[in-house]
Structures are given as structure tokens and as C-alpha cells.
Amino acid sequence: MENIDLLIDGFGHILSWNHFLLMMVGVTLGILVGVLPGLGAPNGVSLLLPLTFSMDPISAIILLSCMYWGALFGGSTTSILFNIPGEPSSVATTFDGYPMAKAGQASRALTLAFVSAGLGALAGVVMITLLSGWVANFALKFSSPEYFAVYFLAFASFISMGAQSPFKTLVSMMLGFALASIGMDTISGNLRLTFDIPELIKGVSFLIAVMGLFGIGELLLTTEEGLRFEGIKARVKLAEIARTLIEIPRYWLTIARSTIIGIWMGITPAGPTAASFMSYGVARRSARDKSKFGKGDPRGVVAPETADHSAGTSALLPMLALGVPGSATAAVMMGGLMIWGLTPGPMLFTDRPDFVWGLIASMYLGNVVAVFLVIATVPLYASILRVPFSIIGPIIVAVIFSGAYQVANSVSDIFLVIGFGLIGYVFKKLDYPLAPLVLAMVLGDKAEDAFRQSMLMSGGSLNIFWSNGLVSTLMALGLALLLSPLVFWIVGSLRGRKHDAAAPHGDGNAAV
Amino acid sequence: MRTERAPRLLPLLQVPIFRSRKVTIMSENSANGVSRFVVELGVAALTGAFGVAVCYGSLDIGAGWTDMGPDAGYFPFYIGLLIVFGSLVNIGQAFVKHRGTGEVFLDSGRAKVVASFLLPLVAFAAVSAWLGLYVGTALYIAATMLLQGRYKWWIALPAGLGVSLFFFIVFEIGFQVPLLKGPVEAWFRIY
Numbered sequence: 029m030e031n032i033d034l035l036i037d038g039f040g041h042i043l044s045w046n047h048f049l050l051m052m053v054g055v056t057l058g059i060l061v062g063v064l065p066g067l068g069a070p071n072g073v074s075l076l077l078p079l080t081f082s083m084d085p086i087s088a089i090i091l092l093s094c095m096y097w098g099a100l101f102g103g104s105t106t107s108i109l110f111n112i113p114g115e116p117s118s119v120a121t122t123f124d125g126y127p128m129a130k131a132g133q134a135s136r137a138l139t140l141a142f143v144s145a146g147l148g149a150l151a152g153v154v155m156i157t158l159l160s161g162w163v164a165n166f167a168l169k170f171s172s173p174e175y176f177a178v179y180f181l182a183f184a185s186f187i188s189m190g191a192q193s194p195f196k197t198l199v200s201m202m203l204g205f206a207l208a209s210i211g212m213d214t215i216s217g218n219l220r221l222t223f224d225i226p227e228l229i230k231g232v233s234f235l236i237a238v239m240g241l242f243g244i245g246e247l248l249l250t251t252e253e254g255l256r257f258e259g260i261k262a263r264v265k266l267a268e269i270a271r272t273l274i275e276i277p278r279y280w281l282t283i284a285r286s287t288i289i290g291i292w293m294g295i296t297p298a299g300p301t302a303a304s305f306m307s308y309g310v311a312r313r314s315a316r317d318k319s320k321f322g323k324g325d326p327r328g329v330v331a332p333e334t335a336d337h338s339a340g341t342s343a344l345l346p347m348l349a350l351g352v353p354g355s356a357t358a359a360v361m362m363g364g365l366m367i368w369g370l371t372p373g374p375m376l377f378t379d380r381p382d383f384v385w386g387l388i389a390s391m392y393l394g395n396v397v398a399v400f401l402v403i404a405t406v407p408l409y410a411s412i413l414r415v416p417f418s419i420i421g422p423i424i425v426a427v428i429f430s431g432a433y434q435v436a437n438s439v440s441d442i443f444l445v446i447g448f449g450l451i452g453y454v455f456k457k458l459d460y461p462l463a464p465l466v467l468a469m470v471l472g473d474k475a476e477d478a479f480r481q482s483m484l485m486s487g488g489s490l491n492i493f494w495s496n497g498l499v500s501t502l503m504a505l506g507l508a509l510l511l512s513p514l515v516f517w518i519v520g521s522l523r524g525r526k527h528d529a530a531a532p533h534g535d536g537n538a539a540v
Numbered sequence: 541m542r543t544e545r546a547p548r549l550l551p552l553l554q555v556p557i558f559r560s561r562k563v564t565i566m567s568e569n570s571a572n573g574v575s576r577f578v579v580e581l582g583v584a585a586l587t588g589a590f591g592v593a594v595c596y597g598s599l600d601i602g603a604g605w606t607d608m609g610p611d612a613g614y615f616p617f618y619i620g621l622l623i624v625f626g627s628l629v630n631i632g633q634a635f636v637k638h639r640g641t642g643e644v645f646l647d648s649g650r651a652k653v654v655a656s657f658l659l660p661l662v663a664f665a666a667v668s669a670w671l672g673l674y675v676g677t678a679l680y681i682a683a684t685m686l687l688q689g690r691y692k693w694w695i696a697l698p699a700g701l702g703v704s705l706f707f708f709i710v711f712e713i714g715f716q717v718p719l720l721k722g723p724v725e726a727w728f729r730i731y
Binding site: 218221223429453479480488 | 630703
């Protein structure tokens with residue numbers, strides 16, 4: 029029960045009006061970012077990050093993590109009221125949430141979504157409380173080869189678990205690594221891949237990449253689609269909230285199942301989006317009466333929301349304990365930790381227990397604050413979406429440009445953001461995944477250092493990655509994941525030849 | 541509206557049913573436009589070229605072994621090779637998956653809409669590099685509201701100035717993080 033004591037200490041570090049205020053600000057900004065098209069959680073956290081450089085790390089992480097929770101909630105609000113997912117991870121919520129709202133049950137759908145999301149998030153935090161110390165202790169045994177194996181495992185799981193073409197994932201990820209290596213080499217001090225362009229000497233910041241890829245890219249897509257909100261007027265009624273709360277225990281099985289899916293997908297880098305889809309698919313397949321799914325079944329709201337939020341919170345476990353973030357937003361936060369001078373990973377637990385447990389404690393409080401704030405402010409945010417896009421769009425652009433400049437007080441970064449925006453727009457339309465690129469940019473230097481140090485230890489022989497049980501297991505797992513798409517493809521094509529038509533509908537994710 | 545919106549957000553998980561619908565919508569819409577096949581090829585060729593550049597740059601600084609262990613270009617060189625490899629496979633897959641499907645990447649109508657957002661954005665960046673971000677922001681927001689939102693100038697201009705002023709209060713006074721300033725601020729002696 030050492031973890032519980034540490035958690036209580038953590039509460040001691042964060043319980044102050046100042047931090048509570050930061051939580052409110054973070055959640056409010058997060059909901060705003062989640063609601064607005066073109067601004068998502070990774071992007072919002074990147075924009076806020078330069079403003080935290082002067083804060084102390086505990087306040088800064090409270091602000092950023094609460095923004096993350098707020099963004100997750102904001103995404104569900106627009107899914108239900110406008111049929112427009114504010115976040116990719118809340119796409120699955122639209123399937124049943126919007127039909128419910130259309131049928132006059134907007135308050136019920138929103139309450140179900142927020143409460144199940146809150147429960148999912150709390151389950152994720154409890155898991156982090158119980159496991160993080162153990163994982164960190166385990167990771168203390170790691171040296172460079174093991175670290176490289178963990179990174180390898182993380183990236184292999186992206187290639188195998190991503191729904192996109194594995195080769196598009198590979199290209200996107202390796203572009204991230206290449207971008208990360210631009211500039212000064214941390215070990216030798218040589219300049220790399222700058223091609224004599226002076227602007228490239230300081231390197232390319234992952235924050236700029238996130239703002240362009242997720243921000244400008246998403247705005248370009250939104251304008252192309254011709255955004256029009258056909259929202260449902262929602263006023264959340266207290267009586268209806270109370271009635272829905274009584275209803276919640278009925279969905280305990282869906283919640284429990286979705287929590288497990290979410291926690292698993294969050295710890296492994298599959299992330300919240302995959303978790304919410306998978307959980308929706310499982311809930312639909314295992315339901316006795318499937319007829320209502322897609323037409324406003326409450327389970328179709330509860331399942332993806334629970335999984336989305338438990339995955340979102342669980343993604344912080346590998347970030348804190350191993351230094352391997354489980355989602356794009358966690359990657360940005362980890363980049364923030366490094367900028368504040370903290371090294372994510374097992375040493376953080378021994379060096380800065382106040383920071384780690386303060387963050388975990390703030391996750392409990394932050395999610396509770398978020399549930400209340402989001403229920404209270406739904407009408408406000410719904411009215412923001414009625415402001416025409418010709419006003420909102422340019423304001424978002426101006427915010428992104430200001431954020432880009434603030435990263436390094438550099439004008440060339442503003443043009444770089446536009447470049448990344450075009451890449452993000454084209455990549456998204458062609459189904460290249462963006463999260464691996466961001467993750468690789470954040471982890472690039474660390475993965476490379478681990479690899480080079482391993483090579484130094486072994487004198488250039490790759491055998492070091494098979495030198496003991498631990499590293500061999502990690503590498504074998506990674507290789508198995510890497511090769512799994514190939515195996516599935518072979519099995520699929522063999523089966524496909526036997527009975528042609530049956531194949532495409534068997535997949536759970538396809539169930540819409 | 542609805543059927544079109546879902547496929548845009550779904551590429552993240554590529555739901556097969558939606559994908560097939562996207563193809564039909566796109567091919568019904570238009571015959572003139574850039575086909576997805578061409579763009580797939582172009583992007584794969586560009587990433588491949590980038591990979592070659594990474595390999596070249598790595599070899600340039602030394603991708604071998606030194607007394608201090610692996611050279612600076614050692615790791616990026618293999619990254620570059622992997623980019624080239626992935627891009628080649630993507631070119632192959634484009635031929636298998638996207639040739640002759642009639643899928644349109646961008647037709648001329650949509651291209652105009654995208655350009656109407658993108659070009660002011662580039663102009664905003666250029667003006668900001670010269671006059672600073674506060675002036676740039678005020679001009680950009682006023683101009684887009686005036687020209688695209690068709691608001692009257694007495695609404696658009698104060699709105700632009702208001703946003704700019706709000707940024708000033710939040711960034712310079714609230715968080716004490718300066719934004720880029722230009723000659724206009726210098727006249728008012730704000731640094």
C-alpha cells in the first residue's frame with residue numbers, strides 16, 4: 029500500500045486554490061479546444077505548452093493534463109449534439125449519440141456520455157495508481173538495449189495495430205525519425221541533414237509539426253467539406269440528469285468491458301481512437317438485441333465513451349513509467365516534460381515523486397472537475413459552434429500562428445507550420461496516419477541514443493538485442509507484432525479464396 | 541451532407557463500408573479533378589525523394605563507424621533507407637488499390653474552396669513576418685470577415701482589432717510571452 033501513501037502525499041502537493049483554478053482553466057480551454065473543429069487535444073496542448081515554460085512543472089502539468097481531459101469531453105459534446113466529432117476518438121460516439129439527441133434525448137445522451145467517460149477515466153487513474161510504481165521499478169532494470177527494445181515494441185505495435193496500410197504507417201513514422209534527427213547531433217555535436225539551410229540548424233520542433241499537421245491540416249479539411257452545423261438545441265435538465273444517473277448501473281457490464289479494452293489500448297500505443305471503435309464493435313456484437321444500435325442505443329454511447337477516456341488516461345502510464353507515450357497527446361506532454369527539464373521514465377519516480385504523484389492525484393480531481401464543468405457548460409459551447417466558420421476559422425489560424433512563433437521566437441516556424449499543414453491535409457486524405465509521425469519526432473533522439481549506446485556496448489553487433497531474457501522477449505514481441513499484418517494478410521487471402529463474399533463483414537470494426 | 545462527412549473522419553480506422561461509399565460519392569460528383577491515384581503516386585514519390593535526401597545527407601556526414609562508436613549519420617541513414625523502401629511499396633500499392641477506381645482527390649470546385657482558405661493564410665504569414673503578428677492578426681481577421689464572411693467594415697475592423705488586443709492582453713500581460721512585433725508597434729513605443 030506504499031502507492032496509496034504516495035498518492036496521499038501527491039494530494040498534499042496539489043491541494044491549493046491556485047492549482048484548483050488551473051484545473052478549471054485547463055478543463056475549460058480543453059473543452060473549447062475539443063469542441064472547435066481543427067483544434068484537437070494534441071494541438072491544444074502544443075499551443076499551451078510555450079506558455080508554461082515559465083511555470084513550475086507541477087502547475088504546468090496540471091494545466092496541460094486537465095486540458096487533455098477537457099478536450100476528450102468536448103469532443104463527445106459535438107459528436108452528440110452536432111454529429112460532428114470534435115476529436116477523432118469520439119467518432120464512434122456519433123453512431124448512437126446523435127440519433128439519441130435527435131429523438132429528444134440529448135440530455136440523457138450527454139449525461140450518459142460524460143458519466144461513463146468519467147468512470148472510464150477514473151478506472152484508468154486507479155490502474156495507474158496501482159501499477160505505475162511496479163512498472164517503474166521493473167523499468168529500473170533497463171539499460172540501453174532494453175530501452176531500444178521498448179521503443180521498437182511501441183513502434184512495431186503501431187505498424188501492426190494501425191488500421192492504415194502498414195507501409196503508410198512505416199513511411200509516416202520514419203519521416204518523424206528523420207525530422208527528429210535534423211539539426212545538432214546530441215552525441216557528436218555534428219550538424220545533420222541541414223543541407224546548409226541556416227533555419228534548420230536548431231532542428232524542427234515537434235510542436236510545430238503538431239500545430240501544422242493537426243491544426244492547419246484539419247482546418248483545410250474542414251473548409252473543403254464546407255462546414256455547416258445543424259445542431260440540436262440542448263438544455264441539460266437537472267431532473268433528466270438525475271434519472272439518467274439511476275440508469276447507469278444497468279450498463280455495468282458494458283462499462284466494465286469497455287474499461288478493460290480502453291486500458292489495454294491505452295497502455296499499448298493503439299490509443300483512444302482504436303479503443304472507442306473496438307469497444308463499440310464489441311458492445312454491438314455481444315448485445316442480444318442489436319436492432320437499436322445505430323438508431324440511438326444508450327449502450328452505443330456508453331461503450332465508446334468509457335473506452336475513449338480510459339484509454340486516454342491509461343496512455344499516461346507508459347509515458348510516466350517508461351518514457352514511451354501511448355497517444356499523440358501524451359507524446360506532446362512528454363515533450364513538455366523534457367522541455368521543463370524532467371526526464372520521463374523510471375528515474376522520475378525516484379527523483380521527483382512530488383511531480384509524479386501530484387500529477388496522478390490531479391488526474392483524480394481533474395476528471396471530477398471536468399465532469400461537472402462539462403455538464404454545466406454544454407449550452408455555452410453549443411452556442412459557440414453557431415458562430416460562422418468565417419470568423420472561427422481565421423481566429424483559430426491566428427492562435428496557431430501565435431503559438432508557432434512562441435515555440436522558439438522564430439518567424440520561419442510560421443511558414444514551417446503552413447508546410448506541415450499541407451502535409452497533414454494531403455496525408456489525412458490519403459490515409460497516412462499522423463500520430464506515429466509525432467511520436468517518432470518526440471522519441472527520435474531517445475530511440476537513437478539507446479540504439480547507439482547499445483551499439484557502443486556491443487562494438488557494433490546486433491546480437492546485443494538478444495543477449496538476455498528480458499531484451500530478447502521484448503524484441504521477439506516487437507518482431508511478432510511487426511510480422512503480424514503479413515500473417516493476417518496471408519491467412520486472409522487463403523480464406524478469401526475459399527469463400528469470397530463472407531470475409532468483409534466478419535470484422536468487428538466494420539460494424540456500423 | 542451527413543454521408544459525406546463520415547468518411548472524412550474515418551480514415552483513421554478505415555471502415556470498409558464507408559470507404560466504398562466514399563468512392564461512389566466522389567465519382568458521382570465530378571469528372572474533372574485530380575485523381576487519387578495520381579496524388580498517391582506523387583506523395584509516395586516525394587516521400588521517396590525525401591528518403592534519398594536523408595540517405596545522401598547521412599552519408600555526407602559519415603554513416604559508418606568511428607572511434608567513438610556509430611557516426612552521426614549511422615542511424616538516419618537506415619531511417620532514410622526505410623523511407624525509400626516504404627515509399628516504393630506505397631507506389632506499388634497505389635497501382636493495385638487506386639488505379640482505375642475513378643476516385644477523385646480534389647475537384648476544381650473544392651480546390652477553389654481550399655485555396656480561398658489557404659491563400660489568405662499564406663498572405664497572413666507573409667504580412668506577419670514583415671509587420672508583426674499583432675498587425676497581421678488584425679488585418680487577417682478583418683479581411684477574411686469582410687471578403688469571405690461578407691460582414692460590413694464597421695463590424696469586421698473592430699473585430700480584427702479586438703482579437704489582436706485580446707492576444708496582447710493574454711500573451712504579453714497574462715503569460716508574459718512576447719509575440720513578434722513590427723514597425724507599427726515601434727511607432728507606439730511598445731516593445
